Structure formats: structure tokens, C-alpha cells
Amino acid sequence: MRNRLVRVYGALAAGALAAGAQTAAGAAPTLGEALDSTNLVWSTGGATPWFGQTSHQSDGMDAAQSGPLGDNQSNWIETTVTGPGLLYFSWRVSCDEGWDYLRFEIGATERATLTGEPDWERVSVEVPAGSQTLRWSYTKDAIAYSGLDAGWVDLIVFVPQAGRPPTIDVPPQSQAVFAGQRATFTVGVGGSEPFAYQWQAYGQTQ
Numbered sequence: 001m002r003n004r005l006v007r008v009y010g011a012l013a014a015g016a017l018a019a020g021a022q023t024a025a026g027a028a029p030t031l032g033e034a035l036d037s038t039n040l041v042w043s044t045g046g047a048t049p050w051f052g053q054t055s056h057q058s059d060g061m062d063a064a065q066s067g068p069l070g071d072n073q074s075n076w077i078e079t080t081v082t083g084p085g086l087l088y089f090s091w092r093v094s095c096d097e098g099w100d101y102l103r104f105e106i107g108a109t110e111r112a113t114l115t116g117e118p119d120w121e122r123v124s125v126e127v128p129a130g131s132q133t134l135r136w137s138y139t140k141d142a143i144a145y146s147g148l149d150a151g152w153v154d155l156i157v158f159v160p161q162a163g164r165p166p167t168i169d170v171p172p173q174s175q176a177v178f179a180g181q182r183a184t185f186t187v188g189v190g191g192s193e194p195f196a197y198q199w200q201a202y203g204q205t206q
Helices: 006-019
Strands: 043-046 051-053 063-065 074-094 101-106 109-114 121-139 150-160 167-170 188-190
Touching (some): 074 101
Antiparallel strands (some): 043 074, 063 150, 074 150, 101 121, 167 188
16 A cells, blocks of 8 residues: 555645746746747646646746646646647656556547656657647546656647648559450559549550
8 A cells, every 4th residue: 555645745746836837037938838839729627727837848948737636636738730730749747657647638539648757758649630639638546646746748849731642552453354355443542632543554654
């Protein structure tokens, strides 16, 4: 059984981190500034809000941090983008390994998780086509506190892709027919429309 006395120190640490969110000039960075993505619209929710701070970051400037949580609570930040595209971000967590988690989701699909005491990690994710909600959430269990009991996200970059290059997913199959008969070939393709097709026979494009 884990020692619940850890909870006292974790709660104090989380509170101190929240209190230290302001910069030396007295103004805390906004979420967009902390995430280096002021071009996106950000929202935060859950038991407590995320906030911008300068004490823990991957770029030497600032990052977004989850607010202090109680047992069985969670909080999140999210934005909406239009895919397809590539998403890049850095993140870190300091928590009770295997019990508390920092998660990243696209819509209702979990794409990545962190737990324990990892260092900053750089992540790249493909975002599918259409309107997509990107969410980072920190979730606590009901047993104990450990580490700084928080998650951080930094350096978010979304690169839209106007189209994916064409690929042949199902190649045409060879056929044997009698002279004078018609041979019909089909092919399965991927990528972004529109598509154009060319065939070669006897070294010539048809």
C-alpha cells in the first residue's frame, strides 16, 4: 500500500506551482503564448483550469501547466483544427506512475499518454481530414500524490496539408486473355483527389 502522507507534499508543491504562474513582470502568459500557438483558439476546463507559467518549459520561456487537482479529478486544454495536417508538440508529466496520466486525444480517440517522471518529449501526430478537436488532459486517481503532480505542454505547431500524395494501395492484377479480347484492369488508390490515371502497354502511355 502506498503512503498517503505523500499527498501533503504533493498538494503543497502543486499549490506553489500555481502561485508561481506569473512572470517576473507580474503578468502570466496566456495559454496561446505559453503553447506558442497564438494562431489557434484555446479553451480549458475540468476541475481546475490550465494556465501559462515560466517555471517549467522546454523552450527556455514558458509552457502551459495543469492546475492542482484533488482525488479522481481531471482538467484539460483543447483547440480545434481542420485536417489533414501534422501536429507537433512537447510535453512532460510529474506524477504517480501508473495511476495518474497526461493524455492526448483527437476527438474521442486517445493517441498518446505519459505517466511517472519522464523528461520532455517531442511528439508528432498525423491529424485526419475534417474538423478535429485536439485535447490534452491530466487525470488523477483516488489514492496518492507523487512528484509535482502536474502535466505540461509546450511548443505546439500544426501544419495543414492541402493534400496527401497519391499512393497505389491495391495494384492491378495480371491477366491472360485471347488475342482480340478486352482486358480490364482496376486499381485502388489513396491520397487526396482529384486523381489522373495513365497506363503503359508495350512501352507506350495509353
